[in-house]
Amino acid sequence: MKLEIAVQDVDGVRVAAQGGADRVELCQALPLGGLTPSLGLVELATGVGTDVHVLVRPRAGGFLFTATEVSVMVRDIEALVDAGAAGVVVGALTDDGGGVELDRHALKALVRAAEGIEVTVHRCVDVLLARAADPAALVERLVGLGVARVLTSGGAPWALGGVGTLAALVDAADGRLEVMAGGRVRPGHMAALAQAGVDAVHLSARTPAHDAGPAGPGGGPVVYDSTDPALVQAARSAVLEAGRSPR
Template sequence: MQATAELEIAVQDAAGARAAAAGGAARVELCTALRMGGLTPSQGTMEAVLESAGRAGFVHALVRSRGGGYVYSAEEVDTMCREIRLLKAAGVHGVVVGALTPGRTIDLAALERWVEAADGLPVTFHRALDACADPLGQLDRLAGRGVGRVLTSGGAVRSIDGLAVLAAMASNGPDGVQIMAGGGVRIQDIGALVAAGVDAVHLSAREPFVDQHPAGPGGGAQELDATSLDLVEQARRAIHAR
């Protein structure tokens, strides 16, 4: 465990990455469709983010080809291998992945494929861990698997409600695997999460807004959201308040 936890912000575009950088985040998790849990960002988005906020180690990309659960077919696993290789070629600094078996255990075979495709890039295992029947027990299976960090709420809907499990993960997790608390994180939760001993805190720091231009009958919802520099700064101050 480190003396001061890091701050990671989930962002969807270059403007969000710039806000995260200006607000003092250690890194971003870049994705699209945050309202459905996040999906793999487009190549163009990744290139724009790297150009505008691409300092070393800052941009990590979510690799998730669809919404829904985390049990993937062989074809889906292969698709995500391709995405990882493309993201690596674009210059991403790390990838975020996760897969489960139908028995709600970590799919180590899929993970091995993705770590191999990452070819030395830092790998984070995402909140698929929270859909396991035993998140704390499954965490130990990541030892020696090429994963350097896990994003978890401690198995709860909101990370503040998984505080006891997060503390156990931070105390007893495998060596070399950082514990990053995420999932419904509010600014007022951050102090307790850091006190539990986690290595990092992850949130989206988003504010909703309504697009003033009509989407028409086929364009979907008018409500969008954007990364808030103010919320990022508040999160950074909350981490360093201890």
């Protein structure tokens, strides 16, 4: 399995790379589920020397985006391609009254804007899987869109609880689509996720940090999230150990 670490800053990229991560997902506002980072942050992050996949999500909340929001995402992706991103992480759903589905129109526009760099569809798919969407049918839709991988917990609140669906996604993908397990993943979960056959695991490996300076009106709390080197290394060791164990 490959190891992807979700990070929010350049230091996080460095910590993940030094800890043995295969790639990072770069975003801002992880407590909100992640939002599109600034272009300046992306430009510096891509200079660290590891693959940077950038989350493109214009706001918090759900995944039903307006045409204007999709246009913003397209422009962001075009800029990210120029900034040297190795990939983008996107997702969009639609609800026409007949049920929630992947927004194929929006996703096709986002994939087209990516101009050949890798595209990951994020955990918007868990909205569908939690509503008993057929894993095989979902895989076929994603493969048809031309994306490289899907990030999912198997529709469960956490990836360890969705291992049965993850295994079904892997079987349906048959190597045509990478299946990456994400959602409250911990080092102790790696063996079970490896047994499910997933291609990669995704976690934030973050811990609270404290701003040394005083807080003021409008400055927000002094506590923020920071990528923890020990957690990254523990995750890497667990991935390597899981790879040595027979399935």
